[in-house]
Structures are given as C-alpha cells and as structure tokens.
Amino acid sequence: MTRVAAVVLAAGEGSRFGGAKQRVTLPEVLSRLRSTPLSEIVIVEGAHALGAAAGGCRVVPCDDWQLGPGASLRAGLRVLGDEIEAALVVLADGPDLAPEAVTHVIENWQREGGTVVAASYAGTRGHPLVVARAAWSDIPDEGLRVLPARLVACDAFGAPGDVDRPDDLPERLRR
Numbered sequence: 001m002t003r004v005a006a007v008v009l010a011a012g013e014g015s016r017f018g019g020a021k022q023r024v025t026l027p028e029v030l031s032r033l034r035s036t037p038l039s040e041i042v043i044v045e046g047a048h049a050l051g052a053a054a055g056g057c058r059v060v061p062c063d064d065w066q067l068g069p070g071a072s073l074r075a076g077l078r079v080l081g082d083e084i085e086a087a088l089v090v091l092a093d094g095p096d097l098a099p100e101a102v103t104h105v106i107e108n109w110q111r112e113g114g115t116v117v118a119a120s121y122a123g124t125r126g127h128p129l130v131v132a133r134a135a136w137s138d139i140p141d142e143g144l145r146v147l148p149a150r151l152v153a154c155d156a157f158g159a160p161g162d163v164d165r166p167d168d169l170p171e172r173l174r175r
Contacts, residue, residue, distance in 0.1 A: 003039045003129065004106050005084045007076035010092035011046025011065035016164045019135070020048035021093055024173055025163050028095040030055045036102040039084060043092070044076040069143030072151055077136045078091075087136070089144060090128045094160030097108045099159040102128050116144055120151040121159040 008029060010022040010089035026043070033041055041057045043050060046065025077087055088106060092096060101119050106161040109117040118129035131144060138148055163169055 004088050004109075004131050005035070006033050006036075006038050006041045006088045006090060007073060007080075008033070008041065008043045008090050009069055009072045009076070010050060011044050011072040011075075012093075013047040014034075015091075017166060020050075021163055022048060022050060023053040023075035024169065025095040026050065026053045026092045026103050027055055028173065029090060029092055029097055032059060032097045032099050033090065033102065034042045036098045037106060038088060038111075040080075042071045042076045042079060046072060055082045068141040070139045070141040070144075073131075074136075074142060077139070084133070086130050088128050088130050088133045090160070092160070093163040094127055095163065095173060096158060098129065098154070098157035098160070101160070103156040104154055104157065105130055105152050112150070113152040116147050116149040118149040118151055119142075119154040121155055123151075125149060125151060126159060128152075130135050158174050 005135050015022040019026050041056050041060045043054050044060040044062050045059055060075050062072045064071045105128050115132050115135045118125045
C-alpha cells in the first residue's frame with residue numbers, strides 16, 4: 001500500500017476574514033481527513049498559533065509563511081519520513097472537504113501516477129491534490145497552482161469550500 005500523508009496548509013493571516021479563520025475551520029477539515037486512508041496528518045501554522053484547533057495532530061511552524069503557500073507546503077513536506085511516497089495537500093479553510101474526494105484522488109494517483117494530481121469541480125482545479133515525492137524539491141513560493149496537474153473529476157462529492165470572509169462560513173460553524 002502506498003503511503004500518503006496529508007499536509008494541511010493553515011499558515012495564512014486570514015486578513016479578509018479578520019483573523020485566525022483556521023481555528024474555526026480546521027477541526028472540521030481534520031475530522032474529515034481522519035476518515036481517509038492517510039498515514040499521517042501534518043498541519044502547517046504560521047501567522048497564528050493553532051492550539052486546540054490542531055486536534056492533537058503534528059503541527060509544524062512556518063516562519064516564512066508570508067512568502068506564499070509554497071513556503072508553507074515546503075515546511076510540511078520537510079518533516080515527512082522517507083516512507084511517505086506522496087503528500088495530499090488540503091487547505092485549512094475548506095470545511096466541506098469530502099472524505100470521498102480525498103480517497104478518490106489518492107486512489108487515482110495510486111493507479112495512474114503523476115507528479116501532481118488535483119481534484120476538479122466543474123472542470124476547475126481545486127483541492128485536495130496529491131503531489132508525488134519526486135516534485136517536493138520543486139515547490140515554488142506560489143504553491144502547486146503554478147505547476148501542471150492531472151485533473152480528477154470530483155463533482156459527485158462536492159467542492160471543499162473556501163472560507164475567505166466570515167459570511168463564507170457554513171451555517172454549522174457560525175457562532
């Protein structure tokens with residue numbers, strides 16, 4: 001069985017949200033990831049300490065998070081063991097992440113390979129995505145978005161969401 005670890009990007013400032021949106025959305029993302037065939041889950045923090053929101057997962061600091069999502073991803077990848085063959089990359093602000101989409105993208109990568117394999121929704125590239133170890137040394141500051149990816153349709157599972165502002169929060173997460 002191929003070993004895949006999740007790297008959850010949670011280092012951003014959340015300026016449009018008005019603060020640490022990760023503390024609100026991350027527990028939901030982690031709950032969903034825990035029901036998938038992952039070897040481990042690593043969370044990258046930067047602008048805000050995550051504290052209890054990390055739910056006991058391994059947290060890795062990213063001091064240069066301002067450089068972009070690539071810096072955060074590199075920080076997460078650096079701590080993964082040699083036995084990990086690929087990383088599943090998800091955003092901490094996607095609280096509707098479907099475990100079925102995670103499994104679907106991982107299984108597709110295991111069957112068909114590829115350096116970067118991304119979920120797509122209505123033909124648009126999204127998350128989660130798998131990045132094979134062979135590409136870990138080539139992550140630009142802009143992140144994986146600038147690298148070509150093979151798309152895997154995940155429309156049947158629903159998009160993971162993207163919380164930028166408080167109004168973007170699903171009703172279940174509003175206080």
